[in-house]
Amino acid sequence: MLTDEQTARFESDGLLPLPQAVPATTALAMRDRLWAFLSIMHGRRHDDPTTWSAIEGRVGFKTLMRAGAFDGLSEHLSEPVTDLLGTAWKPPAHWGHPLVTFPNLQAQWAIPARNWHVDSTQWSTGPIPGVVAFTFLNEVRPRGGGTLVMAGSHHLTWELCRQAGGFMKTSTMKAVLAERHSWFADLWREPVTGEQQLRRYLDEGDVVEGTHLRVVELCGRPGDVVLMNQDMLHVAAPNTLDTPRMMLSDFITRIPDEEPG
Structure with a gap:
């Protein structure tokens, strides 16, 4: 069961790390099954870095998922998800x-600078429309391809959807935020590379409309899990290290309360 402190952290930041929420042996077994699929279907072998080029076209992960390769996650993720979303x-x-x-x-x-998005663009009466669960299958170190998430951004995107009457496209959200705040405008103008600018976003952050924002790189070890509010702005990141980034994501939506009859 999540503690009050963990719940408060999720509500504030929109992110909650859960170290070793999945047994490391389970995560590593899932990693091995993923490697077997990549080897058989795409010729990417875990013991041969010369085969580690990006896969073009359809990858076919749905075949692996339909076979139940990762269904064991349910046993370990259901309780913390229920603690945040309730039983529905x-x-x-x-x-x-x-x-x-x-x-x-x-x-x-x-x-x-490009492709920042949210996974939920639908305003709900509750501040948590659902969560995205990221499960680490191997060690993901800084600058190793971990998803980049803007901690605290769910407060802003939720409010924008509410003001718009229930729905707003991600592109519209970004345009509004960039027009109002230079912190967003600068981030989305061009990729951030200089160490001073990286510190601005990764370490210092900024306070926007009363909310502290900071770009967080999702890093962890096999079996670690990070839960993310679906309203969070996030983006895929490059991997400039020497090992592949391997994670699993699960999109879990809260069932809205029924309207009174």
């Missing part, structure tokens, strides 16, 4: 959508 939530049809980012040693690590 919709589980994934098949648990564990793989997120794989192979290394690009020639790339310069940067905070991307």
Whole structure:
């Protein structure tokens, strides 16, 4: 069961790390099954870095998911999800959508300017429309491809949707935020690369409309889990280290209360 402190942290930041929420042995077994799939279907072998080029076209992860490769996550994620959403939530049809980012040693690590988005653009009467669960299958270190999340941004996106009457496209949200605040405008103008600018977003953050914002890089070890509010702005990040980023994501939506009859 989550503590009051953990619940408060999730409400404030929109993120909650759960170290070793999944047994490491379970996570590593899932990693091995993912590698087997990548080897058989795409020729990417765990013991041969020369095969680790990005996969073009359809990857076919749904086949692996439908086979139940990651359904064991339900046993470990259901309790913390229920603590946050209550009992009325919709589980994934098949648990564990793989997120794989192979290394690009020639790339310069940067905070991307494009493709920031939210997974829920629908305002709900509650501040938590649902969560995205990220489960680490291998160690993901800083600058190793971990998803970048803007901690605290759910407060702003939720309010924008409410003011718009219930729905707002991510592109519209970003345009409004960039027009109002230079912190967003600068972030989305061009990739952030300089150490001073990286510190501005990764370490210092800023207070916008009374909310402290900071870009957080999701890092962890096999079996670690991070729960994220669906209203959070986030983006895929480059992997400039020497090992692939392997995580699973699960989109879990709260079932809204029924309207009174």
